Amino acid sequence: MKNRLRVLRAMKEWSQQDLAQRLEVSRQSVNAIETGKYDPSLPLAFRIADVFELTIEEIFLREEEDAKAED
Amino acid sequence: MTDGWIERRSPGFWIGAILGLMGLIAGLSVIDAIGKTTSILLMASTGVLLYPLMKAGERCEDRSGTSSPAVRRYNRGMLAASLAYIAGLGIAVWLTRAAGLEGPILWAIAALPILPIFAMIWVMARYIMDEQDEYLRHLAIMSNMGGLALLMGLASLWGFFEEFELVPHAPGWLSVPVWALGMGLTRWWIARSNRAEQAGGA
Numbered sequence: 604m605k606n607r608l609r610v611l612r613a614m615k616e617w618s619q620q621d622l623a624q625r626l627e628v629s630r631q632s633v634n635a636i637e638t639g640k641y642d643p644s645l646p647l648a649f650r651i652a653d654v655f656e657l658t659i660e661e662i663f664l665r666e667e668e669d670a671k672a673e674d
Numbered sequence: 675m676t677d678g679w680i681e682r683r684s685p686g687f688w689i690g691a692i693l694g695l696m697g698l699i700a701g702l703s704v705i706d707a708i709g710k711t712t713s714i715l716l717m718a719s720t721g722v723l724l725y726p727l728m729k730a731g732e733r734c735e736d737r738s739g740t741s742s743p744a745v746r747r748y749n750r751g752m753l754a755a756s757l758a759y760i761a762g763l764g765i766a767v768w769l770t771r772a773a774g775l776e777g778p779i780l781w782a783i784a785a786l787p788i789l790p791i792f793a794m795i796w797v798m799a800r801y802i803m804d805e806q807d808e809y810l811r812h813l814a815i816m817s818n819m820g821g822l823a824l825l826m827g828l829a830s831l832w833g834f835f836e837e838f839e840l841v842p843h844a845p846g847w848l849s850v851p852v853w854a855l856g857m858g859l860t861r862w863w864i865a866r867s868n869r870a871e872q873a874g875g876a
Contacts, residue, residue, distance in 0.1 A: 623739065630739025632809035634868060641809050 605664045608637045611655050625654050680726055685734060688727035695720045711771055718764035721757050728753050738865065740813070744805040751797035759790035759850070791850055813864060820860025821853040828852055 612622050619637070623630040626647070635641035636651075643651065652659045696717055703713035728749050735741040766786045769775060775783060798818065805811040829849065835841040 620739070628807045629742060629810055631813075631868065632807055634739070635809050638868070640868065641812060644808055647808060 604642050604666070605639055606636065606662055607664070608633075608651070608662060611657070611662065612637075615655075622654070626650055681729075681733070683726065683730055685727055685730045688723055688730055692720050692723050692727070695723075711768055714764055714767045714771075718760045721760040724753055724756055740810060740865075742805060742807050742810055744801055744807075745810065747804065748797060748801040751800070752794060755790045755793040755797055758793065759787055762787035762790055763847075787847070794850075813861070816864065817857040817860045820863075821856035824856030824859070825849055825853045 608622075612619070617625075619630045619633045623633045626633070628647070632641070636643050648659050648663060652662055655662060699708070699713050699716045699720075702708045703710065708716070732741065732746070732749060735745060763786075766783045769783050770780065798814070802811055802814055805814065829852075832841060832844050836843060
């Protein structure tokens, strides 16, 4: 599943470590989620959404949305 | 040799040192330069190098952002269980050879090293229960799957080869090192793939 985490993090000028501290997870977790190697659980996705003050859908993209965005 | 020198060594250095020393001791034993009991005790004594190996591993975990309080507890638990395994194996072999044990005592002594193996499984299970970071928990489970795949694949393959008398008999106690090797290789492969992904996305 694709996501906008890297872009949102850059907008806040946070490093992966900064975001990891806010989410209380390891930096490697942030990296794995950003690169799409790992899809977070629903509770963690909600925590990510809370940190950015957005909804989950504004951060994580469904496959079809992703395909549309690429067209 | 200073503390700084020791702290700069990588996990690979300590793994190389342990394997190198074990190879040297095995070589000396093969040419009869040292006795069997001495070689077993010397092999067991290389276990002290597991401590700097663990510390070097923790420094890597800190750098790669894969550390957590549960990881630290896991490392210490695994170190204690590994040392107990080496000590148990050493004591069992030494007592059997030196005291010429027989009967139920021999069975009990020979079974001694399996207790730390169950301790290792318990440390792993407790880690999976304690770890709050779901990605690190996922990594631990995938590493275990890698260890299981290597162990079951290799043991079955070797068993079939043995059946057709293509290879010599392999001792069953090799299963623990093979499992650990499989876990280590899986962790290394995942870390390598994550680094490549990070470099590509940077």
